[in-house]
Amino acid sequence: MGLLLAKLMTVFGDREHKVIIVGLDNAGKTTILYQFLTKEAVHTTPTIGSNVEEISVKKTRFLVWDIGGQEALRASWSTYYCNTEIVIVVVDSTDRERLTLTKEELHTMLAHEDLQNASVLVLANKQDMKNSMTAAEISQNLTLSSLTAHSWHVQACCALTGEGLPASLDWMRSRVIAN
Numbered sequence: 001m002g003l004l005l006a007k008l009m010t011v012f013g014d015r016e017h018k019v020i021i022v023g024l025d026n027a028g029k030t031t032i033l034y035q036f037l038t039k040e041a042v043h044t045t046p047t048i049g050s051n052v053e054e055i056s057v058k059k060t061r062f063l064v065w066d067i068g069g070q071e072a073l074r075a076s077w078s079t080y081y082c083n084t085e086i087v088i089v090v091v092d093s094t095d096r097e098r099l100t101l102t103k104e105e106l107h108t109m110l111a112h113e114d115l116q117n118a119s120v121l122v123l124a125n126k127q128d129m130k131n132s133m134t135a136a137e138i139s140q141n142l143t144l145s146s147l148t149a150h151s152w153h154v155q156a157c158c159a160l161t162g163e164g165l166p167a168s169l170d171w172m173r174s175r176v177i178a179n
């Protein structure tokens with residue numbers, strides 16, 4: 001009965017779902033957060049700490065935490081994990097040099113017990129840049145297929161235009177409804 005009630009509350013939008021946005025500095029996390037919220041590209045500065053906004057998609061409410069990605073801030077990511085239902089990992093698709101570092105951060109993060117039930121959305125951002133890697137290349141380099149314990153999805157996007165972001169929100173909504 002409790003489970004049924006929780007599911008009905010999810011469908012009818014009474015419960016807020018916690019989402020965190022992580023990824024290396026300069027990946028485009030804050031730009032994505034505000035593109036989700038305002039459907040516009042905002043001017044950003046490097047995030048020290050975090051930003052948090054509520055985003056509604058067809059009555060499903062997400063509380064979305066955008067966390068600073070600079071090296072010194074990454075150790076604090078774990079303080080945001082508790083009760084997270086969806087982890088968004090933003091990748092700068094032009095940043096080939098640091099993709100291995102992203103891979104390490106991703107797999108370390110997903111081994112954390114607080115994220116055992118979280119779904120993972122990888123956003124291959126900056127697709128407007130002509131030298132960007134494709135979503136498939138990023139998926140392969142991050143070895144996403146090895147993530148058997150987590151539901152995951154990779155989506156190409158451009159935070160400046162918003163391309164790919166509505167599809168991302170639809171996937172997020174389908175995940176929380178399925179759970």
Ligand SMILES: Nc1nc2c(ncn2[C@@H]2O[C@H](COP(=O)(O)OP(=O)(O)OP(=O)(O)O)[C@@H](O)[C@H]2O)c(=O)[nH]1
Nearest residue numbers: 025026027028029030031044046047069126158159
């Ligand atoms: N060309 C292009 N630039 C982008 C895109 N998304 C973000 N940027 C730019 O990338 C830079 C960094 O964006 P932010 O959103 O501040 O990056 P961040 O991941 O929040 O960085 P930290 O807060 O330091 O972790 C900014 O100059 C953005 O305008 C994109 O899709 N295409």
Ligand SMILES: [Mg+2]
Nearest residue numbers: 029030046047
């Ligand atoms: Mg930021």
